[in-house]
Structure formats: structure tokens, C-alpha cells
Amino acid sequence: MEMKSLSQYGKKAEIPIFFACDEGFVKYTMVSMKSIMENADRSRKYHIYILHMGITEATQAKVLAMADEEFAIDFVDVTDKMRSIADKLPIRDYYSNTTYFRLFIPDMFPQYRKALYIDSDTIVVGNVAELYDHKLGKLYAGVCPDRVVAQTDILGDYVEKVLGVKRARYFNAGVMLMNCSQFRENHLLDEFLEMLHIYLFVVAQDQDYLNLICKNQVLYMEPKWNAQVFGELACPEEEVGLFHFNMAAKPWHYEDCRLAEYFWKYAKMTADYDAIKEGLANYTDEQRRNDSVSGEKLIQLAVSEINREDNYLRKMEKAGKSESKLALLAHIEELEREGRFSEDAEENPPAPVLMPEDINYLPRSLKSKTQTKYAFKVARWFVNMLIKKKQLIIKEYKGIENLEKVADGAVITCNHFNAFDSFAIQLAFEQGKLKKKKMYRVIREGNYTGFPGFYGVLMRHCNTLPLSSNFKTMEKFIAAVDRVLEKNQFVLVYPEQGMWWNYRKPRPLQKGAFTFAARNNKPVLPVFITMEDSDVLDDDGFYVQEYTVHFCEPIYPDPNKKRAQNSCEMRDKNYEAWKAVYEQTYGEKLTYSCDEKQPIKEKKAL
Template sequence: MTIPVFYTISDNYTPYAAVSIQSLIDHVDPNKDYTITLLVQNISDMHKKDLEDLSTKNVHVNIFHIDDEMVAPIHNSEENYLRAQFFTMSIFYRLFIPNLFPQYDKAVYLDADTIICTDIAELYNTEIGDNMFASVPDMSIRFIKPLQVYIKECQGIFPPEKYINNGVILFNMKAFRDKKFVDKFYSLIEKYHFDNIDPDQAYMNEICEDKIYHLPLEWDAMPNEHMDEIKNPKIVHYNLFFKPWHFADVQYGKYFWDVAKKSPYYEELKAQLASFTDEDRKKARTDLDWMIKKVDEIKDEDVTWAKVKKTTSVKI
């Protein structure tokens, strides 16, 4: 038996994925078998080789190419912009993992901007009952009042503390298939064109609402200027704007650089940090203001998750 772990990346995210995978490899049990699959649409031959070369005796790293037809219903339009800023198809790939890999009844998904600090088998072996998936409540937005308002008033999820971050997922793959998650996703995205600031995450929260197992916070420790660091995190996730390759003083930054030193991308990552200017950092912080402005626009729209849920059911 193998423990399946998935990432979804665009080509330019290869250096960060390589560091994340190395951190996972550093903590595996030599007596267990692991298969890491990276879902991509396009990737350079060099990056593909770099990632596959991370494979060890009991960790097998593979590249899987997403079929363009599968993601065709997802349009490059403002409603599907990540953080109300830009379109990236790769954030949606995770929604298709259960259908693409029917040989697995459960699997782990990880964002590429994560550092794994324990054996990922511990997460894989977590019992989540008949829930659709397990994730951690999104603490990166917990103390940002306008975003809490967004979850409650635009998403219609109450209390907003229920809202999860899907950068770390333990999938009940069989339940996703049995409940026809992808069919529901296609139907909703075509019918309503919901405007979201976190589109992939919004659809998972909404379709699976009340069938989500909440993991302890140490499974998705995110930089947060309103909280102290979580001691002994199991997974660190550099969510939103505060990446260690952009901010030298970011919370949990040491976890990233301790692993990055072993990566063939170390010099490139150091150069990224050095070239990211104070003006760039200022812009990164103002990007949060842009998200908040977008929330005000969504609240006034005729079609929102909250308004639709008052008249029909979008839950599984």
C-alpha cells in the first residue's frame, strides 16, 4: 500500500514545490511507501526532471498532466480571480483529484507553499468518518473583520469560524465520487457565476458545508500578525501574501529556509528575496486592501452564495 499525496502547481511554482516535497521526504517513515503526484497543465522539461529527481527508494514523485477539456468550464473571468487579483487555473485542479485517481479512497493534498514537519502518514491515517474532507479553519483571515463579514454575508456560512483553508486537505476520495462533487461544481459554476475572492476554496466550503472535519490548527499553521506562532506545527503554510522568499521576517520563515538550503533552487530563492523591494512589500500589504474592497462589491451583487442559499440548496 502507498500513501498518496498530491500537489497542484503552475510551472513557476516549481521551486517552492521542490522545497515542500523535500520537507515531506525528510520526515517519512522508511518502512512506508509514498507516492507524490503533481498535477500540472504545462511544465518545462527541466522542472519536470528536477521534481522527479527528488524521488527516493520509498517516495515516488510523478507528474500528471491535466486534460484541458476537464477545466474548460472554468473561465478566465473576474469572478474566478484569486484574491480578486489574477486568474490561475492551477488552484482548481485539486477539485478533480478524487475523480482522476479512482484507485484511492483517501489521499492528502498540499499547497506548494507548505513545509511538512512530521510524517505525512500521520495526517493520512486520521479518521474523519463520513465527512467529505478534513482541513483546518482559515486562521489567516480570522482577525480581519471585513473578511469575516464576507464569509457570513456573502458566503452565507455561520459562524464564519467554520470556514476552512484548503491548502491542506485530507480527502475522503470515495465520498467525493459518490456524492458527485465535480458534477455539482460544474453545475454551480455555469449556472450562478458566483464572484469569490477564493474561488476553489469557496466551492469546497459551500458544496461540502457540514460535511467537513476540522483538523487541529497545527496541521495548517499560517503566518498571522495577530497570533503568536503555533509551537511545534505539523505543517506550515505560507498563505496569502507573506511568503518567506519575499519577507525575511515572516512568521515560521525559519522552517522554510532550513529545508531550502538543501534544494537546488536555494540560490534562486535567495535571489528572489534579495530582489523583492520595499515597494514590492508595500504593494503586497495593500493587496489585502484590494481584497476588502472586492468584498464590498460582492455584498451588493444580486447573486451571492448567501442569497442563493436562501431560496435553494447548494449543499451535498
């Protein structure tokens, strides 16, 4: 490690800033450095490190001459580090080995808890101390989304279909506030080296690796701190703190480069200004054509990776998915092909029969109220934990106003696809401005009698109404549902009956929920939850689903029609409402793989 003026200004309030470049790129690094120095808060101390492999002494001397009272400058040779992994690294077009240097920063500089890495093709017009002062906590880095990926469909498809990262969350690694402590503590350099043995990314190279290694562990900073000069800027020009001339279009290669005036303002202040101008004048049309070809190659590589049968995402999905979940999905496909829509996809363990003497559906004793209050408190803690761990992700609630239209109670229907979907409905129900209203849940008999411990507490004391295979108990159940609706409260029913894990289509509905609504002259409020893959993998190797909860228009019984007719018509309207949400959200016509015409009526009640 070559140190020419290390820590010459001490460590008080020192802000470490890292660049990585080779001999040919130093002149542009100097311009970026100059922009930082001209706009920095001079009450702070800074230390600029330039990571390199063999930059000449003469070139180093020009850069070191830029140091002043607030800015220390050092060159650090990383040749030895690179030798150990150089043969494993893919290098493409205008990329070079220097793009990987940033990965060494935390381990090579243990004195720093955090550090700034900045690409050399940048101009910093804001106060770099403001960028550095972002609080990271235990997050791995502060970053900005990559605007090139966000604005280029093919590249957006690439990061989603090859890396499994949503295009809006894929970050540009050209500006990173690195949490060096967390990089070291979590051995992220080792993780990177291990990933090299798993898959070689050839499109954005180390940036792809960083997006995977740091997935869900980054702070998205204000976009002004990485305003990529590509397409539409991420913020108004006057608000930009850092311009990033990434991709092939550089102001020192193209006279008509957009926003080039910011570059030339600081280039004039450097010792290599004449050399930069000469480089612009000598840049040939053939070189510009090569730049264009480079951009086309990038797109071609992205398409090739998307189409690879063994691309990274497919490889990980194939390796990591639970065999039991894959078997469950296959069984669900079989049930759909055979039109067995109301059957449970998973085999339920045997459970005791719920007898009349074992259940008080609407208890009023102080003990029962205390148990319910405790159960809801425990349930709230559990739901908050699921949300924090991203095991339950609710993206959006739509149509809350439809819930507020039925303030005098209703039968709420919802598609059933996950053991936690009732939590999503409860959270959605609480979004409505309904004072002193409760939502009771109709649950399976086995859920009430068969669950011990924690889940048993939730099933027995959180306003649940269990079904039963005993006739006398069912009489009590029906009376309890009627009583709840008479009191202008809400009852949640899953009219599809069985749960089909992560099944996105609406299934044909049983009539029980609609019979209750018709006999009590209450509306039905159809709720349909749509799903999309998050970028969080669960323990089974599948992506946790992000839910959007849709409250549809309430469906009212017609007072001039008989109960049976109302029940059937409300059921059909509910199905059509769900179908409309499905087709609008997913952009496809609802069809089933079974040969029969779409069935929406079945004989079995509830």
C-alpha cells in the same frame, strides 16, 4: 496524462500526496516536498503527484531526481481537464488556474479512496502519515478552520453574509485530506461545475465553492496541521505539524517574514536554493507594494460582495424560502404592529372538544404507566433523530444551578416559538440533578384531541396536561395542576399563549401560570430560549436555529401578600427576567413595532 514513474513502489500502504503548481512555483513546491520527505515515517510508502499545465521537461527532471525508495514522484498534466472549464473560472491577483486543480483529484485517480492535497507554500515539520491517517468515515474531507477569516472581521462577515458559513467553521482548502470515494460517490466535481453557473465567487474562489459543497460534511482536524502564518498561530509553535505561508507574505519575498527559518531550513536542501535566494534579492519594492494592494483589494472585494443585493446568500434565500413561511413571518409582524401578542400566528385546525369523561389527567393504572413509558421511549428516539439530522440544535444550557434551587417543584415558564421547543426544555430539565422529578406540560386542547398517529401518542401519553374549552374539564385540569405541584413536581406553561414561529422577543404574559404558582405557594422558574442562525438550511429555505436555554433566577411568592397580588408581581418579574436575557444576548433594547407602550398585562387567564 504524463506518468514518469507511476506506482513504481507498488500500492502497499501508499500515501498519495498532491501538489498543484506552474513553472514559476515549482521551486517552492520542491521545498515543501523536501520538508515532507525529511519528517515522514520511513516505514510507509508515498506517492507525490504534481498537477500542472506545461511545466518544462528540464524543471520536471530536477523534481523527479528527489525520488527515493519511499517516495515516488510523478507529474500529471491537467491541461485537457482545464480547457473544458477554464473560461468559467474567476482568477484574481496571486491566484492562478492551479488553485482549481485539486478538484480533479478524486475523478482522475479512481485507485485512491483518500488523498492529501497540500499547497506549495507550506512546510511540513510533522509526520505526514499522521495527517493522512485521520479517519473520515463518510465525511468529504479533513480540514482546519481558516485563521485568516477567523481573525479578520471583514472576511468573517463575508463568509457569514455571502456564503452562509460561520466564520469559525469556514475552512482553509490549502491542506485537505480528501475522501475521494465520497467525492466520486456524491459527484462533487459535477456539483462544483453546476455552481459555476449559479454564482462566481471572486474572493477566495475555489475555496469558497469547496466550503459550500462540503458544508457540514468535514472533519475538523487538529489546527497544528494547517498553522497559517497570519496573526496568532492556531497552536503553540512547538506543536505545529505544518506551517502555511498563505496570503501574500512569503519567506522567499520578505526577509523579515515570520517563522521563515522553517522554510529556509529545507530550501537549502533543494536544487533550486540559489534560484530562491536570487528571487528574494531581486524582489522589488514595487512588487511588495503590489502585495499590499492585493490585500487591500481582497478586503474591498469582500465588502463589495457583502453589500451586493444579489450576493449568493441573498440569492439562495430569495429563491429557496417557503412562501407559506414568508407569509407566516409577515403575519407575525402584523400581529406585533397591532399589539395582538397572545393570538396564535398560525391558524389551528378545528378539533373535538375535550370532555371530562375523555381525560384522566394523572392516571395511575399499569396500562397508563406502560403507555407513558412507551411514549417517552418513542419521544427519545424522535428527539435523537432530530439532533442527528440537525433539525434540533442546542448550543448551550445556562443557569442550570437555578433549576437545582427549586428541587421541591415549580411552575416553569418558557417562550413559545417552535413546535419542538418543549423538547429543548425537556433536555434542559434533564441537565439538573433532580432525582425522581417529572415535568408535566400544559398543552392546547387541539394538540390532545386533534393529532392522530405518532404525534397523538406523544401528546396524550408524555405527561401532558391539556387545556379544554369545556368548563367541567377545566375544573379537572386545575385540580391536576394543583396535585402535580403539591407532589413537588414541575409544570411547564407557555404564558405567552400562542406560538410565534422563530420570534425572538419576549411577549406580554398571561397570568394563569403565575396564579397556579401563587395558590400553591410554589416558585416560578423563568426559562428563556435565545436563538441564532446555524449554517444548516431546513426544507423551507430558512436556517435551523441554534438554541441557548437560559434558566433565570427563581421567583418566589411573598407569603405576606394576597394571591392576586403575588400572581401579578410574579408575572411582571418573569417578563423583566426574560427581557434582561433578550437584551443581554442580542445586544439591543427590547421594543415592539406597535404604537402602544410595552404591554405586559392582559386580562385573559392562561
